[in-house]
Amino acid sequence: MLRPRRRFVWEIDWNLLRTFTVIVEEKSLTAAGNRLLLKQPTISNALRRLEDHMACRLIDRSSNHFRMTPAGERLYAECRTMFRIVTGLPDLIEDDPDLVSGHVEMAFASHIECPFLDRFLADFHKAFPRVTFSTTVLASQAVIDAVLTSEAGLGICLAQEKHPELDYAVLYREHFGFFCAPGHPLFGKRGVDITELAGLDYVSFKTDHLNGALAPVARLRQRENFNGPVLGLFTNLEEVKRLIKVGFGFGPLPIHVVAVDIEARQLWQLPPYQNPPAADVYIVTRRFARGNRAETLLVDRLLAAIEAVPLSERTYPRGLASVTPETI
Incomplete structure (x- = not known):
């Protein structure tokens, strides 16, 4: 006599998992049927059978509503893993x-x-x-x-x-420096003291906070009292660099990533010059x-x-x- 979990493995129709994956990817029973060359009632029946096997609802749906349940989200993630294995x-x-x-x-x-x-x-x-x-x-x-x-x-x-x-x-560790661009009052100025950055306009990444991935940068800002207006927060390095270059303010960038911009004098590094924050x-x-x-x-x-x-x-x-x- 097979235990319930082992019976599940032997009794389930694995095509139901494939059909469920296509339903999720297409976000529609009708579209899933078109992709699989099956009629909509067949797709609907497959979803119902799978939900019976799993003993839970996988998709909440109506004429104007389609959303995976938490159980459906977990099953979809596992289905993608299984299909990657089969593909290999x-x-x-x-x-x-x-x-x-x-x-x-x-x-x-x-x-x-x-x-x-x-x-x-x-x-x-x-x-x-x-x-x-x-x-x-x-x-x-x-x-x-x-x-x-x-x-x-x-x-x-x-x-x-x-x-x-x-x-x-x-994989690697990168150091972040603070940078400004031509037109900024500190651009080209040597021997800048870090206290001169307090109160200046600032742009950065959305993760630049004490609970974020750039917490080292946020801790330094807090310690040095960088309390100027924050004029932009982004998830993309190119956007942070763009706003620095067009004069919104100064901000942090990985030093090695912007080496070419430094060499071309499109960016100017500000303090701290020793022991910069690293992530x-x-x-x-x-x-x-x-x-x-x-x-x-x-x-x-x-x-x-x-x-x-x-x-x-x-x-x-x-x-x-x-x-x-x-x-x-």
Whole structure:
């Protein structure tokens, strides 16, 4: 006699899970039927049967309303994981291990610039030239959400609070400087004292607060009494840089990312010049999730490469003294 959970595995029609996934992606029973070349009553019956199997409602719907329930959201995330595994099965049983193929879906925060990662990806491509990649650029929290829902096999982003269903590994550490642009009263001025920044107009990232991923920057602002008007908060580095350049105020940017702008005198660095605030950038993966062979291979090799290289060699700019993000 099979126990109830094992009976569920043997009795469920796995096509119901595929149909449910298409319903969610299309946000309509009719559209799902068109995609699967099935009539709408067949799709509706499949959803009802799946809800009976799961003993809960998965989608709340009416003529003008369509929304997944919390149970439906969890099931959809698991369905995406299962389909990624199934998609990778041909590669998994490939006789020649050197002929690894597959696709890796990644989600990056907007300002990821890491020579260590670039070298790793170049080497990985040489070893496995049949693996393909795509990357979506998102705000850090959206990167976390994409990994949680299995829309991305791995994410690279800033993170403050760690989600219990995800694994985090520090990819690199970056230092943030404060910058202004031509036209600002401090542009080109040498020997600026940090007290001169108090009261000046300011632009930054939405995570620049004491509970955010840029808490080190927020703690420094609080300590130094940067109490000027905040004229803009953004999730994208390019938008923060744009507002600094057009004269909205000064703000924080990763020093190594804007090195070209500094060299071209489009940005001018302000204090502190020693021990600037630093933040860690993480590789984020879903705990216990199995992706396709290419994705699993990439993550495993990247984590091994990180373990083999000291964090000091994955800190940018290189050779810049700092304290850890946790103690700033």
